[in-house]
Amino acid sequence: MFTKLLKEPFQYERIPLSKVKRDKKNRPKNMWKTIKRIWSYLTREKGKLTLVISMVLISSALSLLGPFMVGMAIDDFIVQQNVNGLGTLLLLLVGVYLMHSVSVFLQNYWMIGIAQNAVYKMRDELFRQFHQLPISFFDKRKHGELMSRVTNDIDNVNITLNQSVIQIFASVLTLIGTVGVMLYLSPLLTVITMTIIPVMFICMRWITKRTGPLFKLQQNRLGEVNGFVEEMVSGHHVIKTFSQEERVNTDFREKNDQLQLSGFWSMVFSGYIPKVMNMLNFLSFGLIALFGGILAFNGYITVGVIVIFTEYARQFTRPLNELSNQFNVLLSAVAGAERVFHIMDETQEEADEKDAKTLDHIQGRLEFKDVSFAYEKELTLQNINFTAQPGETIAFVGHTGAGKSTIINLVSRFYNYTGGEILLDGIPLKQIKRNDLRSHMAFVLQDPFLFHGTIRENIRYGDLKATDEEIIKAAKNANAHDFIMELPKGYDTILNTDGTGISQGQRQLITIARAFLAKPSLLVLDEATSNIDTITEMKIQQGLKKLMNGRTSLVIAHRLNTIQEADQIIMLENGKIIERGNHDALVEQQGKYNQLYQNQLKRLMP
Template structure:
């Protein structure tokens, strides 16, 4: 089900102003000023080039003001007096002024592009690094496509703004200030006449930006949701088609797309009023200057040249205001994107290692749980868990969905921190071991295989990047993967995508087992590694897993009891507690719940409790 942005229908086309007011209340930026300051902190890293840009902007603004002033001077000196002496010199001066004006604009744009690209490079790098500092729980709660939108659409939005808006805003402010100063010098009365349009312009721009700002923020939010939904549906296209849900997902996409369309339509429509309003005010300003200037010229208060200068300066006066209003809308859109980026960067990172935490170079693989408790958001999942896995032993977990099997694995790998009790590795509490060194001694073979978009060789080598080609091939042989790999057209150099298209699910699992073998871990995690595999391939996988588990402390999550009978220890979990534990034979002799599950005499109870066996 889609999340509505508003409590009531968001129908811009029927009641736009009312809807915009609702959006404005609900979507107002929490800290626009703070976001702009943070963007500036990235720009400030290029102070040298930024100083050159500012210098070029000052030069171009000054030359832009000097040109019209000299044209007005030419009118008074040469046209009104009908004298030509010195006119050639003035025209040549004008030519150089406009040439240097164009050169300064080119240089400021050239340097600003470099600054913007370096800033975006650093921002994107920081965001990507932040992704790797966040805990697994953060990614579990969010759409991956929506997060991808932060590093693509939102940052690109900031990039476009830095390239286009920063210079124009600064240039507009300088031009506006210089224009007003020269106008006051030439004629305070005509300046006052020109300023008549300022309050009208201010009110019009305020009315427009008050409505477009929230809509740009909503547009960015809706864009992220659309990207997230598309990424989710494309990844799950096989499931969509299997259950014939094409029409439903198309309808849900259309709803999200409609929200995005509405927000973008009204943001661009309302912001599009700005040029029209500015053109109307320009015509009004020219009319007022012509009328007032003519009267003042008749009485000798100003010259014809001054009127010409004011006519041009009036355009230069409204142009910066027009640019400022337009860039303000673009800036609001960029701030909306930057807020989303910084929101990720401000998320709580995975807890840092304790100061006393140490790096482990070698381990034996002795794991002990001592009265461990753990919960998610005030909901206790594991309760008083205690067990021991000696080096080289295999421990299997069985139980219904939600019993806590995967949670125990997440605690061993420190994807989550336990609340109470203690977990020991070779007698050392896990919290006193750095996460990186702990995970370097672990390998995972999961139910959902993941392969990178690379060759089979490099996918296997991911287990140990410094491994030689010979070691990669040997790992594939031990995993029973070498035979099918060599039959592929390009062998180990066969390119795979993330879904592993072109090879079967079982073959993908064999590749992940080869990857784990190459890593040479002391602790092994197997999560339903043989599920959904045909019988022949399952035998190959089980044979490969025996080699992989040999001499290693192994933790196995299994739903099919026939896959764990050889485990040294089997732990039956129920509602976060250990209810039975022992070897397969010991649990059968106990004739408890495990015995009932294995003998199949409690199938009705199994169905009722949702147990998967």
């Protein structure tokens, strides 16, 4: 493995090591803009930030004062053999270092609070943004990769704000103060000491040009691994069913190798920094000893000044070392923050029109007039026309990709139609507030989704203000009450996210109870009885029949025996309506619907 890391650091990315510095796509694209945006979160607590800056100023001044006092002790007291004065100065020196420790503690204490609040607000804003983005955004992205933005990327920002911001600021102040005092003591020796700066700059530039892209690459690879793991854990049943464990392990190993390789080389290059700085430290000490000794022999400076310069040279290279190290941490944090801000800057769901209406009650008359829609460029729906009267059931049938789910997405305004008009009780759908529209709708989908929590909480999701009595009534209407009461803790039985512990049919009954509680005027059913045993299907059908009574219902059907009582059946093909009518009328037409119906009958026959 180590040989592979050395010989093929970018075998998956196909990027030669010599060309890493030219790979601009993996660098933060707007580094200073991103840093400025992170800083805006810190400045929301100006009072605490002012205290932190004050403590940094004090600690930096005290760190410069200490070595200066040591030099004074040598020249004014040790050389002069003044014991009394030396004792007093030593006591003052102890006080200086104690005050320095206290100021460092306070600045760290206050900065941690500021950083935690900033990250809290950032994470909160990102989570809120998730709920303001259109459905199309989530349809195009892996959920695990999005989760990585909330966890890993923001954690990187958190570490940087807690540790790096103060160090960077303190290092800059220490550098400025150190150079100022050194120039005051001996301009010539200062110039000699500063000769290491060009060498340091060249080394740091060579290293950071490579670590920047590598840290960005590492964050991207980490997001891909998280997304892959989330997807595989969600689909583990399918993986085991088709015995694809070995292929999945191979795919994961490849992605894990990519993450390992990018992480290995980012650490290797960033690890050069302290080694280079130590070498330059030794070079600096050697220059001070050589030229400082010459100047001292000729009476230009004192021994105390040489001692001060030696300590200041260490203080000078230490902030540079810290800046170099923190720069790499900063690059990683900026790369993560850029990914977070990219989500925050995504176009939110289209705002409601200014004159959008709020509906206290709807009758449920739904009308499509020449409606067309395209997800990308190619039309998914073309000139769709139909009318659903209040209380009617409209069923949509057709092969996969015919446009059934798209119609539902348009009615719920998950997507906005691009042509024609959809009217609800005579009001254009775009003139109704989204939240208000959806508050009058309920969905019972093919794959029921339950949240982690009790059955009571999952049903109450349909109406958070519902009482326990209303929850029980909804469960009875959905034919779910009996099986719930047979569970050890009844309505207080805790379910996992995937509903582990109860059957698919029982999960579906709970979602029907949730829909009952919502008291919708518009009901959407997406093959709610698929993959259910016969007895449970009968219970679900009974519950759905009660639920649909008096409500305008839109049903996506794959099994035609479940929609024979629909008021209107619409047959779709390639985004167009090719047949419509009730079941008997469509069978008599001997068209596509009848062919589909007869084929399903043959499958059911022994």
